[in-house]
Amino acid sequence: MIELTGYIDVPEGRREAIAAALPFHIALTRAETGCLRFDVTPDPDVKGRYNVNERFDDRASFEAHQDRVRASEWGEISAGIPRDYTIRDIPDSEK
Secondary structure, eight states, X not given: OEEEEEEEEOOXXXXXXXXXXXXXXXXXXXXXXXXXXXXXXXXXXXXXXXXXXEEESSHHHHHHHHHHHHTSHHHHHTTTOOEEEEEEEOOGGGO
């Protein structure tokens, strides 16, 4: 399994567009083959920050997701917004 955790900090002038596009992005991602979890939630302490937690079956599913996102409306709307993500392989002992 592959896990991505971290956050995206949305600048004030882009928050409305991101909030409007996010539900569709979440729905598309959750429907992808290999998606086990995809949560993007507002941070209760940092205005404009969304916490991100993703899990995919394997590296191939995760990479397919990344490719889809780059070519999607979400990819265009969120381009250039600062992100701080950690991506890791989950060992069998943690599954």
